[in-house]
Amino acid sequence: MELGILSLLPATIAILLAFITRNTVFSLAVACFIGVLVAGQGLLGFPNLLKEALGTTSFSWIFLLELFIGVLIAFFQRTGAIQRFSAIMDRKNFNRVKTQLVSWFLGMFVFFSDYFSPLFVGSTMRNLSDKAKISREKLAYIADSTSAPVSVLMPITGWAVFISGLLIGMGTIASPDEAIKVFVKAIPFNFYALLSVLFVGLIALKIIPDFGPMKKAEERAMKEGKVLRDGAEPLMGEELTEIAPYEGIKTNIFLNLFLPVIIVISIAIGTFFVLDSAKTMEAFLTASVVLGIIMRLQGIPFNEIMKTATSGMKGVLPAIIILAFAYSLNKLTEDIGTAEYIVSITENFLTPSLLPMITFVLAAIIAFATGSSWGTFAIVMPLAVPLAFSFTGDEVTTLVLATIAAVCGGGVFGDHCSPLSDTTVLASSGAASDHMDHVKTQIPYSLAVAVIASMAYLFIGLVFV
Structure with missing residues (x-):
């Protein structure tokens, strides 16, 4: 279905209402409802959209992944692992700068999953961050900026496999091996992702001072001791944030924290090399089961373990609800041709x-409007990369590599800062930050990086083409 300019209406409504009302669930629901009416599907279009969007393997995967991550984080807290980790780090007398740097490094370390990274960084560093009077908005920004921007730079992630798969058959790229080699060569040209990660370090070190809404949030935290603004609604249930260590348990920082993380990393990376697909959800399931067994051996009653697991699942429900409506809106925008319309009005400028x-800007707009980076890759890569090859005589030149990187960077922009994006939601959830406060404080930073990246691509095009 093609609705022309009307195809922009649902995403526009969702984004505008999210900023106006600060209620993401309401904004997404209204956008979906109006969208199905505009598409001529009537009142029954709304429940039908939910059934079609949520009754899929992709949503089931992220739904289960979120549940298992919630269980694992709940186990971390019930065993006292996160509290123990915070106590160990606290003895090092970390100030605001060091706390932000540790969060930055921790996010880059957990590079294998853009879903786990923001939740892990936020949950692990929240106590230290609060004590250092760092706003939850800043913690969410750090967690978000070290998730998708890092994952897209690593050749051993699902991102690399997906992007490389799209490249096969374009120009002289005829096999998966050739595609991954081209992907690696394009990494230095992925200016947005590289600069986003670097920007966090420069902000943490105060080389670049805080500005915009983030500056106000940080001043509030430092001067008033309020890591959340008055009236903020943290995107994590109290069932998860208020779990206390089980009385009498002797916390073992290795068994209760590091071992489960090692299990997740080992399975995720191991299955990537052996099966060519990182089994992330299975990794978290295994880690949760192993930690549950360890908890029972440490003397925690079985019923208490199950109660903790249930609390973990309840705690991630606010994020899951937003993701459910975001998936529905993504399905709707796909059905009514939102991305295709945006592409159609820019094709004449692709010199x-x-x-x-232009490829970077186009990918960024589509990703921000839809909240989907991979969907953006699937749409823009087959358009822009073959065109680049046609300009170079099917040779892999700087133009081709820069175009591939521009698609990747533009897609990550939306994944990084769109209020509709799953990783943006997860960063708010991990840091227990108000979701729209996270979005509002992060967008100026993301836009600053995006402007620099677009200028870099303009320079590449004018000088090397």
């Missing part, structure tokens, strides 16, 4: 010298 920059 060789402007190709990398």
Whole structure:
């Protein structure tokens, strides 16, 4: 179905209402409802949309993944692992700068999953961050900026496999091995992702001072001791944030924290090399089961373990509800041709010298409007990369590499800062930050990086093409 300019209406409504009302669930629900009416599907279109969008393997996967991550984090807290980790780090007398740097490094370390990274960083560092009077918005920003931007730079992640798969058959790229080699060569040109990660370090070190809404949030935290603004609604249930260590348990920091993390990393990376697919959800399931067994051996009653697991699942429900409506809106925008319309109005501007920059801007707009980076890759990569090859005579040149990187960077932009994006939601959840406060404080930073990246692509096009 093609609705022309009307195809922009649902995403526009969702984004505008989210900023106006600060209620993401309401905004997404209204956008979906109006969208199905505009598409001529009537009142029954809304429940039908939910059934079609949520009754899929992809949503089931992220739903289960979220539940198992919630269980694992709840186990971390019930065993006292996170509290023990915070106590160990606290003895090092970390100030605001060091706490932010540790969060930054921790996010880059958990590079294998853009879903686990923001939840793990936020949950693990929240106590230390609160004590250092760092706003929850800043913690969410750090967690978000070290998730998707890091994952897209690593050649051993699901991101690399997906992007490489899209490249096969374009130009001279005829096999998966050739595709992954081209992906690696394009990494240095992924300016947005590289600069996003670097920007966090520069902000943490105060080389770049805080500005915009983030500056106000940080001043509130430092001067008033309020890590959340008055009236904020943290995107994590109290069932998860208020879990206390079980009385009498002797916390073992290795068994209760590091071993489960090692299990997750080992299974995720191991299955990537052996099966060519990182079994992330299975990794968290295994880690949760192993930690549950360890908890029972440490003397925690079985019923208490199950109660903790249930609390963990309840704690991630606010994020899951938003993800459910975001998936529904993504399905709707796909059905009514939102991305195709955006592409159609920019095709005439795709000249060789402007190709990398326009590709980046186009991918960024689509990703921000839909909240889907992988969906953006699937749409823009088959359009822009073959065009780049046609300009270079099917040779892998700087133009081709920059265009591939521009698609990747533009897609990550939306994944990084759109209020509709799953990783943006997860960063708010992990840091227990108000979701729209996270979005509002992060967008100026993301836009600053995006402007620099677009100028870099313009330079590449004008000088090397």
